[in-house]
Amino acid sequence: MRALVKTGPHPGLELIDLPEPSVGPTDVKIRVLRAGLCGTDLHLQAWDDWAAATVTPPLILGHEFYGEVVEVGSDVASVQVGQRVSGEGHVVCGYCRNCRAGRRHVCINTQGVGVNRAGAFADLVVIPAANAWVQPDSVDPDLGAIFDPLGNATHTALQWPLVGEDVVITGAGPIGVLATAIARHAGARHIVVTDLSDTRLGLALAAGADLAVNAGRERLRDAQKALGMKEGFDVGLEMSGAPPAVSEMIDNMNHGGRVAMLGLPKDPYPIDCGKVITHMLTIRGIYGREMFDTWYAMSSMLQTSTVFADAVRSVITHRFPAQQWEEAFDTARSGQCGKVIMDWSDEGAVG
Template structure:
């Protein structure tokens, strides 16, 4: 099969012909119909400090996809050939204290598909049956392929109450843009989208942001001050990972509010814990992955009901052979979600 391989410990990737995976008794072979590029894939492609310490080339990377089951292992009963599926990308151990108390999303022994294992930038991928999520037959493959990152957005936004609250989304990469749509659908009184990229801010507007702030030109704290009459926003969803943006997020949240952090800063961030956390009495949450499988049910229902329309976020469709164009778009921030088709 053709596959996109992280072929060396350096920049880029290479399209290669590799063997179709052999499945184990508890695994399923899936023909990939659509796969989308994630920020994590960009880290691996660009070979930054995080990826240098985490992944071990050569291997097939990629973890967001949708496809059709074409073969099942001897012990698989949860899916059958012909089923349309996507996958929860965290493979968990099932035996650590977190798993034993139902907190699978924070399993201490998590392996991530396409990071720690063979991934889905290929014509076929083999995965444990327990990680699969069945998709409706009428769900377009490109939409189905971005349920995993949408799950990040849903988990972040719905980690607390947003009904009738003001929500600031800091960082309008694809997940941040999706978070805008989720917050709007969940009943937020108003959503403020903050970024330095006008193209992506316009996508956030299409997803329901009432206020756009380009922090290159305007101070987000001043904008929030004017909008909220000095009271701040109720919820901050931090998606940028930028130290300055993170600090401003803590300063703009109201007393008793919530800051949910999905972003992954590449170095330690200095926070004024006394004034911006303790004296404010706020809740600070680290968000990782998706709650398994509560978040998947929420994502599926939001899409099926039409409460969230993700089509504005999917800005590019490319054949797998044009992966370089797709990664260039992601690196430049000149896209929403880029979907590759093997």
């Protein structure tokens, strides 16, 4: 089978032929049809300090995917051959304190598909049957491939009640744009999104933002005035990992405001704890997706609103056949895009 592999501890990837993976008694084998590119994949391709400290090559990359089940293990009853599935990329132990308490998304022994075990940038991938989310036959394959980032956005955005609230989202990458669509669907009053890329801010406006703020030229304080806001933002969703964005968000939160933080910073940075205390702000770190409450929530939103589904679909701006993976990575790295999808189906093949 074809597989996109980090072959050694150095920059770059190789598309090579590998044997098909075997299936254990509780596993499913999935023929990958679509796979989404994530910032994690870019770090692994570049082989930066984080990648070198996290990954042991050789490794097949990729953790955002959708495909068809082609084989199930002898003990699997929940998934059938022929079903179409998306994959939860966090494989958990099932026996640590958090797993036993139903908080599997904070399992201390989590293994990441495409990070700590073989991933989905390949014709075939094997995951535990418990990690396969069965999709309706009618689901758009491209949408099925982005349930992982949609789950991150859903988990972050729905930390707080949003009906009638004024929401600021820092970072208009794919997850920030998806969070915009969720906040609009959930009934937020005003939604303001900040970024340094006008291209990505345009995607946020298309997904339902009321105002897009280029942080290189404009200030959130002025956005509040433009919208007639008098008391600051009620909810903040931090998707950028950029210290200046976090600082400006905190400066513009209402007293009693609530902030959910998903964006990972490159380095530690200070936060104005005096303002957090005197303004009684709540700051909550977010990781991954709740397994599997988040999956139920995003499936329901997509099934009950074509407007929401169209807004989610709008984040996908580029599609490439798997053979053109280098162009796909270059596009994703450019920042002048939304979500980039690679097509691993026969229809996506070149030549």
